[in-house]
Amino acid sequence: MIWRDLIKLVKLRLTFLVVFSASISFLIGSQVPSEHNPLGVINWLNWAKLIIGGFLITGAANGFNExxxxxxxxxxxxxxxxxxPAGRMTNGQALVLSLLMGIFGTYLLGSLNLLTGFLSVFAIILYAFAYTPLKQKSPISVFVGAIPGALPPLIGYVAAYPKIDDIALILFGIQFIWQFPHFWAIAWVLDDDYKLAGFRLLPTGRRDRMSAVVAFIFTLVLVPVSLLPTFYHHGGYFVGGVSLVFSLVFLYQAFMLMRNLDIKSAKTLMFGSFLYLPVVQLMFLFDFIGK
Known part of the structure; x- marks a missing residue:
């Protein structure tokens, strides 16, 4: 029971997705020759530190949020x-656990380099203390939350290559734009539940055509953004072709939500988003390794 509650406190599935995104970007960053890694060799010990530290940092942010x-x-x-909320854990217990995870996670990530540690602390603060309270106030919270939500690939990349270069910004940009249709699809499906808590997460605050249009526009923006690795010659036509196909499928799903305005279409878009990001990131990695 204790382990089950701990899993719920850290939001295990969400934390796994965050760590997966960071770990893929770490492997990409490891292929870029640097002063400390001129041959582009993967440091598997640092990779393990990133995974453990990233898990703890994300778990801490989720704990503060709860x-x-x-x-x-x-x-x-x-x-x-x-x-x-179920009363099986007190605020004090959750606070101690979250602080311990945050401190140890920051130590592990900071031991890789200071930039990684700084970005990790920034992600916790922005997610827990800016995005969280904004959720009841304005749909702008989704834009604020998209920043810490897009930091994992940036953190993973600079953990291996301690500079924010164009590859790091591309990885950040893809995940940043992807989050809008992803999160608005979830918000559309769960809108009735969210309203019980007073959360205003859809662009207009309602399941209406304008909310669907805004989600479609951001999905449309994702099409050229997903092609940036190929455009800047960090990936070949393989990653460009796969990204284009998946982006167009994702765009079609957003179009169907805009046309139908129903929960079924929103669920299709939501599940499409779960598939889209790891596929595009993995294709970028495989194409980068094969260069």
Missing amino acids: IIEKDLDRLMTRTADRPL
């Missing part, structure tokens, strides 16, 4: 059984 939203989580069906 402490702040405990009373709101109690109002929503999908979150009512989390350990804090």
Whole structure:
């Protein structure tokens, strides 16, 4: 039971996706020759530090989020059984666990280089103390939350190659733009539940055509953004072709939501987003390694 509550506190599935994204970017960054790694060799010990540190940092951010939203989580069906609103864990226990995870995670990531540690702390602060309280106030919270949400690939990259270059910005940009259709699809599906807690997450605050149009526009923007690795010659036509195909499929799913305005189409877009990002990131990695 304790382990089950801990898993819910750190939001294990979300944390896994974050760590996966960071680890793929670390492997990409490891292929870029640098002063400390002229041959582009993967340091597997540092990779393990990134995974453990990234897991702890993300778990800490989620823990702080759940402490702040405990009373709101109690109002929503999908979150009512989390350990804090259900009363199986106190705020003090969750705070101690989150602080320990945050401190140890920051230490591990900071031991890779200072930039990685700084970005990790920035991600926690922005997610827990800016995005979280904004969710009840304005749909602008999605834009604020997209910044820490897009930092994992940037953190993973600079953990291996300690500079923010054009590759790092491309990895950040793809995940940043992807988050909008991804999150708005989830918000469309769960809008009734979110409203119980007063969350305003859809662009207009409602399941209407304008919200669907805005989601479609951001999905459309993702098409050229996904081609940036090929455009800047960091990836070949293989990653460009795969990214284009998946981006067009993703765009079609967003179009169907715009046309139908129903939960079924939103679910299709949501599941499409779960597939889109890891495929594009993995193709970028495989193409980069094969250069």
